[in-house]
Amino acid sequence: MTAKETLAQLVSIDSVSARSNVKIISFLEKRCESMGLAVKKFPYADDLGIEKVNMVALAGAEFSDATSVELALVGHTDTVPYDSNWTEATTLVERDGRLFGRGACDTKGFISAALLATESIDLKLLHKPLALIFTADEEVGLIGAKRLADQRPLRARYSIVGEPTSLQPMRAGKGYCLTDIVVRGHEGHSAYPVLGASAIFRAARVIGHLERIAEDLKSRLHESFDPPYTTLNVGLIRGGTAKNVIAGECRFTLEWRPIPGQPSNYPLELLQKALAEEKKLDNGFECEVVASRDDKGFEVPADSQIVKQLETISGKTAGTVAFGTEAAQMIELGAEAVVMGPGNIRVAHQTGEFVPIAELDRCVEILRQAIEFSCL
Numbered sequence: 001m002t003a004k005e006t007l008a009q010l011v012s013i014d015s016v017s018a019r020s021n022v023k024i025i026s027f028l029e030k031r032c033e034s035m036g037l038a039v040k041k042f043p044y045a046d047d048l049g050i051e052k053v054n055m056v057a058l059a060g061a062e063f064s065d066a067t068s069v070e071l072a073l074v075g076h077t078d079t080v081p082y083d084s085n086w087t088e089a090t091t092l093v094e095r096d097g098r099l100f101g102r103g104a105c106d107t108k109g110f111i112s113a114a115l116l117a118t119e120s121i122d123l124k125l126l127h128k129p130l131a132l133i134f135t136a137d138e139e140v141g142l143i144g145a146k147r148l149a150d151q152r153p154l155r156a157r158y159s160i161v162g163e164p165t166s167l168q169p170m171r172a173g174k175g176y177c178l179t180d181i182v183v184r185g186h187e188g189h190s191a192y193p194v195l196g197a198s199a200i201f202r203a204a205r206v207i208g209h210l211e212r213i214a215e216d217l218k219s220r221l222h223e224s225f226d227p228p229y230t231t232l233n234v235g236l237i238r239g240g241t242a243k244n245v246i247a248g249e250c251r252f253t254l255e256w257r258p259i260p261g262q263p264s265n266y267p268l269e270l271l272q273k274a275l276a277e278e279k280k281l282d283n284g285f286e287c288e289v290v291a292s293r294d295d296k297g298f299e300v301p302a303d304s305q306i307v308k309q310l311e312t313i314s315g316k317t318a319g320t321v322a323f324g325t326e327a328a329q330m331i332e333l334g335a336e337a338v339v340m341g342p343g344n345i346r347v348a349h350q351t352g353e354f355v356p357i358a359e360l361d362r363c364v365e366i367l368r369q370a371i372e373f374s375c376l
Ligand SMILES: [Zn+2]
Pocket: 076, 106, 107, 138, 162, 163, 164
């Protein structure tokens, strides 16, 4: 099967994160077993009780308490949902040298390339073990990869995490953190402000602090990123019940993307200091901070062997990504991890997502050379 035919099969299996990924994992399991790889599945039930599976396949090693591989290629099997008007979302369509379909770019193109690259190598010649890792629930918070990192099924020295980067190796990524903030006050008739306390006025003061914190964060630079500092955003806000009622509650989200090297909870520490000041000035002040995401960023040195090697093979200088990836979990498993794959992140998650055929084929060649370099 060619990379394109493999991709057509993968795209035909609907693996939107909300569904079980059992079907696509079965397909990958058969492909890996036919190459003689040792396969182990790590099933779990997601929050809604739906069965999800992470899978690890090994060449040149068996599963044990101390499984260790030289190189791990990682692809997530789930995709974002697709618009019901995109009738060909699960049918791979070729047009103008591009392959269209949900997941074609993010990240089934990379998975096809990883399978083809592995199939092109005489695995009996491997001196050092290779792993293929296929995860679930990446698009809904890296859940599968986080579980796998906790279960520690293997250690890896190097890892290539598939995400659409137009085949540019990416050696660092910002983290992603999210909190819900609930500010409370006391309701009352708006004609008599002294009878209540406005949660919205209080929230506005907190947001004023956050705007200053966002400015403070610009003083710590990581020049590899654009923008080169930790950014924060208040994306959603809701408060009050009526125009003539003093607001009793105001809620908003606070999201930030920490640069690697800076503790991911640093903005939260600055916020807690600001909240302590507010409490001194307003003794009824009440604000609850509920953290829901703390995904760390990652960074591999520019002179790491895997970075240098992928720069040479791809002919592209390593860069950085501003979106979340499973590289952080691979680093937890001991790896120096680089993010790279065919297709462009700007067309991922869109109706009409596609991967250029030339990039898909080029990715097979890059991964083949990377396996040879690391494992032969
Ligand atoms: Zn992805």
